[in-house]
Amino acid sequence: MENLNYPFVNLPLPYSYDALEPYIDEQTMHLHHDKHLQTYIDNLNKILKDYPWLQKMNLEQLVRGRFKLPQDKYIQLHNNAGGVYNHRFFFDGLSPQSEKEPVGNLTNAINDSFGNFYNLKEEFKKAALSVFGSGYAWLVCRNKSRKLEIVTTHNQGSPIEMCLNPILTIDVWEHAYYLKYHNVRAEYIDNWFNVIDWSKADTNYG
Ligand code: MN3
Numbered sequence: 244m245e246n247l248n249y250p251f252v253n254l255p256l257p258y259s260y261d262a263l264e265p266y267i268d269e270q271t272m273h274l275h276h277d278k279h280l281q282t283y284i285d286n287l288n289k290i291l292k293d294y295p296w297l298q299k300m301n302l303e304q305l306v307r308g309r310f311k312l313p314q315d316k317y318i319q320l321h322n323n324a325g326g327v328y329n330h331r332f333f334f335d336g337l338s339p340q341s342e343k344e345p346v347g348n349l350t351n352a353i354n355d356s357f358g359n360f361y362n363l364k365e366e367f368k369k370a371a372l373s374v375f376g377s378g379y380a381w382l383v384c385r386n387k388s389r390k391l392e393i394v395t396t397h398n399q400g401s402p403i404e405m406c407l408n409p410i411l412t413i414d415v416w417e418h419a420y421y422l423k424y425h426n427v428r429a430e431y432i433d434n435w436f437n438v439i440d441w442s443k444a445d446t447n448y449g
Contacts, residue, residue, distance in 0.1 A: 249291045249298040251284045251327060253277070262339040266434040268423045276334065279418055283326030283399075290320050302328055306401050325399030329379060333414045336447075338440035347445035349410070352384070356391035363393075364436060367413075370395050371432045377416040383407040384448060410447045411439065 246252055256276055261269040287305075291298050297320070300308065305324035310317060344360055345353050357363040363382075370393045371380035378397040384390060386408055394402055402409050413419075413435050420431035 247301040247303070249300075250288050251302070253281050253284050254331070256334055258337070258339050263337060263438045266437045267337070267420075271418075271420065271422045274422070275330075275414075275419060280327070280330040280334075283323050283330065286319065287323040287327055290316060290323065303403055307404055322399045325401045325404075328403070329396075329399055329401055329412065329414070332409060333379070333412050336411055336440055336443050337438045338443070339438065340440075341438050342441040343437065343439075344441065345444070346441045347448075349441070349445040349448045352389065352391050352448060366393055368429070368432050371413050371415050372429060374415050379412050379414055381407075381409050382411040382444070383409050408447070408449075411444045 246254055253276070256272070260272040260276075263272065293316075294312070297305070297310065302324060305320065306328045310320065312320065344350075350360075353360055353363050357366065367380060367382065374380060374395050374397070376397065378395055378400070380393065380395050381402050383392055383394055383402045384407070385392070386406065391410070392407070394405075394407065396402060413432065415428060415432075420428065424431040
């Protein structure tokens, strides 16, 4: 990730808006990146403008931090910093040249933790479907044990707040899929598996 410090800018996607068709449609990508993520970025900058001491923090510190601010300001900061971090992580984890299955060290780690890739897919889909309302499902690892786990977060909560190392995520807010898939989140999840950048996921695993 680049541009980790204030002022935050909306970095261009690493692929064209229509590159993930037919799995994720062009119009959704435009709205999701240019409107939704842009709003998180604008709001984050607006809050930080009033707090020069917070401008020194990088994005991860802003997501993790428990800052002494008025309650409403703290909630706004937390939601918008999480919105920027999570969306960048989500978009960066997609690719039109998906390998369609795990690569590198991550392959062994998935087999160790889940038995095989098929089981991971089943469990991941179940988790992504279980998010009530808006949120994300994540493949993460614990920094010490290196063991893989699937977790979900609500709204713009992020696993980095729980000291978990994110590897892969799916955004299951309705804005991520409603235009194309309407209420059928399961179909969106199935199709998202076709555009995962497994090399990036393996790099995130390290
Ligand atoms: Mn989103």
